[in-house]
Amino acid sequence: GGAGKMEHFLEAFKLGIDGALAASVFHQKLIDIKELKIYLKNQGLSIRI
Numbered sequence: 001g002g003a004g005k006m007e008h009f010l011e012a013f014k015l016g017i018d019g020a021l022a023a024s025v026f027h028q029k030l031i032d033i034k035e036l037k038i039y040l041k042n043q044g045l046s047i048r049i
Helices: 006-014 023-027 032-040
Strands: none
Touching: 006 032
């Protein structure tokens, strides 16, 4: 398993993890890294963009 949607990253970071690996969703262009960072920032997380 792994992150398949942006919401999965949000759930994981809200639980307090320091990082997440999800290369396949980025390589397959299922999730754009910049869009993910913007999404997480808009959800209130401290993210470097």
